[in-house]
Amino acid sequence: PSGVAVDFGGTKISATRLVNGAPQDSLKVATDGTASAAEQVAAICDLLDQLALQPQEVVGVALAGRVDREGCWHALNTETLSDVQAVPLRAMLSERLARPVAVQNDAVAAAIGEYHFGAGQGCRDFAFLTVSTGVGGGLVLDGRPVISARGLAGHVGFTTSTLGDRRCGTGRMNTVESRASGRAIAHYAAEMGQDGLTAKDVFEAHLAGKDWASELIATSAQAVAELIGNLTSLLDLDRVAIGGSIGMAEGYLDQVRAHLAAEPAIFRPDVVPVALRAEAAHVGVLTLR
Ligand code: ADP
């Protein structure tokens, strides 16, 4: 696909111009989770302005949070985005940019991108999981993306985990996200007395051989493996691709596979790395339209 795509995550917002799937210009800024809805929309427009849209250029925006059938954007985890509720993003962007704009959840978009151009090619029942600020998911079943009217379908990070012991920022108890996400890793690190660290810092400490950090990363990977077993039981997946900065970090996928190996064979799909890396959601949101 070609066009300009935005990927609005809980930690960073990226914008890329793709020409026949190849990234050309690229920009990235940090997300301000406490900014007002108007400021979040302004941040998206600012990146698009910097990329100087051509008159006929296609635009797509993938975002953390659910996107409903009307193109309205709502955060589920309000610790990640505190002021994003019922933001009529598709209408606002279409008017401002004077063209139709595709708007979709980031993990759903990435699932579509991977299914057509990446690690999901050639399979029928596919899931993409992102282990990043949150734990997101997108499903392609029998070759069709699963997209619901309220935009909640695919939010597999909000199913529960046997490893859970607290609430996540949606208010739901014991979710996979509450245990496995970047926010969760930072939370449990602070609880262990390692204050002010990001999940990236914890991951680096793990790679440097710190046991407390390795324990947190292993628990995250175990929760993700349990999630994959649960999803396979429910949906009979052929393959699961894992992305996000934690999901793509060194050795993480192997840890997920190692935990999954404890499951009976029928609950073990192929688990593979995201092929389009950080471009998966960009590619997917431009494939949607
Ligand atoms: P977003 O959630 O904005 O889509 P990412 O996929 O980069 O963005 O995920 C952000 C989370 O990943 C944060 O918790 C951050 O601390 C963590 N992170 C970023 N880079 C790395 C890395 N190289 N290794 C491990 N964790 C990382």
Ligand code: BMX
């Ligand atoms: C959360 C949720 C999902 C999102 C996922 C990954 C919010 C703000 N986000 O589960 O909609 O797809 O995180 O998002 O409710 P990321 O921020 O980790 O990229």
